[in-house]
Amino acid sequence: MGRACLSDAEWERLRPFLPVGNRRCGRRRYRRQVIDGILHRVRTGVQWRDLPERFGPWKTVYERHRLWSADGTWERLLQQVQAAADAAAGEIDWDISVDSTVVRAHQHAAGARTDPPPGSKRGRRDGAPG
Numbered sequence: 062m063g064r065a066c067l068s069d070a071e072w073e074r075l076r077p078f079l080p081v082g083n084r085r086c087g088r089r090r091y092r093r094q095v096i097d098g099i100l101h102r103v104r105t106g107v108q109w110r111d112l113p114e115r116f117g118p119w120k121t122v123y124e125r126h127r128l129w130s131a132d133g134t135w136e137r138l139l140q141q142v143q144a145a146a147d148a149a150a151g152e153i154d155w156d157i158s159v160d161s162t163v164v165r166a167h168q169h170a171a172g173a174r175t176d177p178p179p180g181s182k183r184g185r186r187d188g189a190p191g
Contacts, residue, residue, distance in 0.1 A: 066097045078141040080134055091117055098122035
C-alpha cells in the first residue's frame with residue numbers, strides 16, 4: 062500500500078456510502094483502485110496522464126473524478142462520512158475558530174478619486190470639447 066492509498070479501515074468506512082455502480086462507472090472491483098488514484102493525484106498534484114499504472118488507466122481515474130465532481134458525489138460522501146463518524150463515537154470536533162485578523166487595503170486604495178479632474182477631456186457629460 063502506497064502513501065496515498067486508503068487503509069483497509071478507511072476503505073471499510075467509506076465503502077457503504079459509495080453510490081451504486083452503473084454501466085458508466087465500470088466494474089465495481091476497481092473502485093478502490095480508482096479512488097486511490099484520485100487521492101494520489103490530489104495529494105501529489107501529478108498530471109492525470111502521469112498517474113502510476115497501479116491505479117489503472119488514467120482516463121478511467123480522471124472520468125470518475127470528473128463525473129463525481131459534477132454530480133455532487135464527493136460532497137455527499139464527505140457529509141455522510143462526517144455524520145457517521147459523529148454519530149458513532151463523537152469522533153468529530155465541531156468547535157469553530159473565528160479569526161479576528163485585520164485585512165488592510167493597499168495604501169493607494171484609500172481616498173482615490175472617483176471622478177476625473179476638472180478640465181480633462183474624459184468624463185465630460187455636456188459634450189463640450191475639453
